[in-house]
Amino acid sequence: MDVLPKWVDTVIIPLIGVLISLIFSGIIILLIGENPIDALKLMITGALGSTYGWGYTLYYATNFIFTGLAVSVAFHARMFNIGGEGQAAIGGLGVAIVCLSFGWTHWFPALLAATLGAAIFGALWAAIPAYLQGKYGSHIVITTIMFNFIAASLLNYLLVNVMRPTGSMDPATQKFPEATSLPSLHDMLEPVGISFSKAGPANISFLIALIACVLVWIFIWHTRLGYQLRAYGHSESAAKYAGIKPFKIIMISMLISGALAGMMATNNVMGEAERLIMNSTEGAGFIGIAVALMGRSHPLGVLLAALLFGFLYQGGAELAMWTTIPRELIVVIQALVILFTGALENMVRAPLNWLWLKSRRGTS
Amino acid sequence: MNIKNLITSAATILSLSAFSALAEPALIYDLGGKFDKSFNEMAFSGAERWKADTGGSYREIELSSEAQREQALRRFAENGNNPIVMAGFAFSTVLGEVAKDYPDTRFAVIDGYVPDQSNVLNIGFTEHTGSYLVGMMAAMKSETGTVGFIGGMDIPIISRFGCGYVQGVKAVNPDAKVIYNMTGTTPSAWNDPVKGGELTKAQVSQGADVVYHAAGGTGVGVLQAAADAGILGIGVDSNQNYMHPGSVLTSMVKRVDTGVYDSFKAGADLAGGFATLSLANGGISYAMDEHNVSLVTKAMVDAVEEAKAHIISGELKVHDYMSDNGCPVK
Structure with missing residues (x-):
């Protein structure tokens, strides 16, 4: 199938997919009696037209970068990690424990410790399904998705019975100490003379996400281990023949994947809510799968896809606030994007292949 | 920028x-x-x-x-x-x-x-007072002596509904049995009609013939299952009598509007x-309309009206769960 040049495959095909999904969304918006052009304008200005909008778009994008990278890393070893949701939730538990159990005086050491805590908790949560897969061949898709439910139940128990402050109706921990409050983009950009809206929850963990992108890129394509991981993903038998141990690769890919998913909690738990609430991940783990698919499991693609989904989330919130378009329809639009860029990608690719071959024949 | x-x-x-x-x-x-x-x-x-x-x-x-x-x-x-x-x-x-x-x-x-x-x-x-009144009606209407309560998310405010209800039931029939369930401990418990229906069926199988829900969107399933099983449901928050005319005994109306x-x-x-x-200013009441008029007898209304007057005047105290996070009756 690899007849198209790489840039068409990685840039043009997703763009066409997004375009088709926008056309379909437009038709649906038209059918419920709103103007699709105005709706699109509102989404763009609401999500990208102000630093307020960027504050939210980047906040959502940060979540999706982490979970998208998590799915990507595992996918290079052909491990389909559906458990990002649970790993991120347990990562949140790690962040909460770190933030609440030590007397922090400055956010910086707190962030380092929280990132580590989140990564370790997330990795441990992924380690069990990985071990079961590596040792006993239990299918990773089944076990990771079941671990999402176990994570939800565990957090449910802890938040309702153990971590909830007495007298509170909300199943959530108490607020983290003031010192663990992360600098927002507003705080970070003000010293350099850029005025950024105070309202958006985007914070310094966005930079951690960017660093994670670079590190994942180096790991996958420029280390021996990354090479082994990819080799194993491409052909298990060839990798075995070359002396690569499947168990080791499964464990390592899943541990890194779980750690990345867990690290999402520095953004949503430590950066935004500043306390651990029920269902803090809100589906970001699952969006991560779409992000990784759309980004072709490449960190740069993941970054761009995460920005797109961040845009859809924030633009969708603006639609819900200022128009009569119901929130369910925003989910429909997101689903259409996933459908056309992920699932139906061959629908776009096949005609492009044909066109490409035809033009090649014409020139030669 | x-x-x-x-x-x-x-x-x-x-x-x-x-x-x-x-x-x-x-x-x-x-x-x-x-x-x-x-x-x-x-x-x-x-x-x-x-x-x-x-x-x-x-x-x-x-x-x-x-x-x-x-x-x-x-x-x-x-x-x-x-x-x-x-x-x-x-x-x-x-x-x-x-x-x-x-x-x-x-x-x-x-x-x-x-x-x-x-x-x-x-x-x-004052949800406990309204729940007390519908609890009285449930006990008066019940033939099996067993009634049910289904709460949404397990938080103190829902226990306030439940505790008031149990007190009302016991005031009419001290021997009555109340089957008490919460749908869940997370916010999703507000919007899980399937589980609401399942809990209702479970309560029916244990003999409940009137079931009161304080469960938001989950209650849609409770009332549906009650109507399907041929028993009576009690609505909450808004007047839900119309949803299954003849199968909803009354509704504990909380005038959020x-x-x-x-x-x-x-x-x-x-x-x-x-x-x-509260009951005094009409913020809390029980719903009577054309959909439940055949279910509620004059004697029931009289008894409930009397209790209502006593609650307003202060002669009758309904225990508020949230005052001490506990309920004197079970």
Whole structure:
């Protein structure tokens, strides 16, 4: 199938997919009696037209970068990690424990410790399904998705019975100490003379996400281990023949994947809510799968896809606030994007292949 | 992004929302969604009633994520919407922070608890008293001597419903058995009609022939299963008698709509503090209409009316679960 040049495959095909999904969304918006052009304008200005909008778009994008990278890393070893949701939730538990159990005086050491805590908790949560897969061949898709439910139940128990402050109706921990409050983009950009809206929850963990992108890129394509991981993903038998141990690769890919998913909690738990609430991940783990698919499991693609989904989330919130378009329809639009860029990608690719071959024949 | 860009983009947003006149009130529904046939929908109907009466318009949003609580509050406050009304206790923490930043904006939160902000009105209800009355009716109507209670999320405010109900049941029939279930411990328990139906079936199999729910959207499944099983349900929050005429004994009406209506009406002059809607001022009642008139006898109404008068006068004290996080009867 690899007849198209790489840039068409990685840039043009997703763009066409997004375009088709926008056309379909437009038709649906038209059918419920709103103007699709105005709706699109509102989404763009609401999500990208102000630093307020960027504050939210980047906040959502940060979540999706982490979970998208998590799915990507595992996918290079052909491990389909559906458990990002649970790993991120347990990562949140790690962040909460770190933030609440030590007397922090400055956010910086707190962030380092929280990132580590989140990564370790997330990795441990992924380690069990990985071990079961590596040792006993239990299918990773089944076990990771079941671990999402176990994570939800565990957090449910802890938040309702153990971590909830007495007298509170909300199943959530108490607020983290003031010192663990992360600098927002507003705080970070003000010293350099850029005025950024105070309202958006985007914070310094966005930079951690960017660093994670670079590190994942180096790991996958420029280390021996990354090479082994990819080799194993491409052909298990060839990798075995070359002396690569499947168990080791499964464990390592899943541990890194779980750690990345867990690290999402520095953004949503430590950066935004500043306390651990029920269902803090809100589906970001699952969006991560779409992000990784759309980004072709490449960190740069993941970054761009995460920005797109961040845009859809924030633009969708603006639609819900200022128009009569119901929130369910925003989910429909997101689903259409996933459908056309992920699932139906061959629908776009096949005609492009044909066109490409035809033009090649014409020139030669 | 430099200042000029910022101003232009701010202007774009303002022009987009220019059709919204200043001091338009705003209403924020909780995650359960606007059309839950219960709590949120009640808030919606209050806002609609205000709109019909005054010809005004209002802004509203159904949240789809936790991060949007603060976002919606700030956006509406910055847009000049006033007052901003929230339906649900879960807004308390966020509102406690946001309200400080907008001292000129008035907020009202239904079931919430934000005590230290002068610009926040906490609207509360005496749900235990209304639940007591419907508990009495359930016990009088029950032939098996077993009735059921299905709560939504297991939090103190729902135990307040349950505890009041049990007290009412026992006041009529001290030997009655109350089967007591909560749907869950997470917010999803507000919107799980399937589980509501399953719990109802389980209670029916244990002999319950009247089931009262305080479970938001989950209750749709409770009332459906009760009607299917040929027993009686009791609705909550809004008057749900119409949903299955002849199969809903009554509804414990919590006038969330009145809370919203009054807050909207007070407009920018809304006073902060606490407001309690109770049996005395009609904020809490039990529903009687053409759909349940054949189910409720005159004797039942008389007994309930007497108890109601005694509760209002203070002769009859219904224990409030939230006063000590405990219930004297089981």
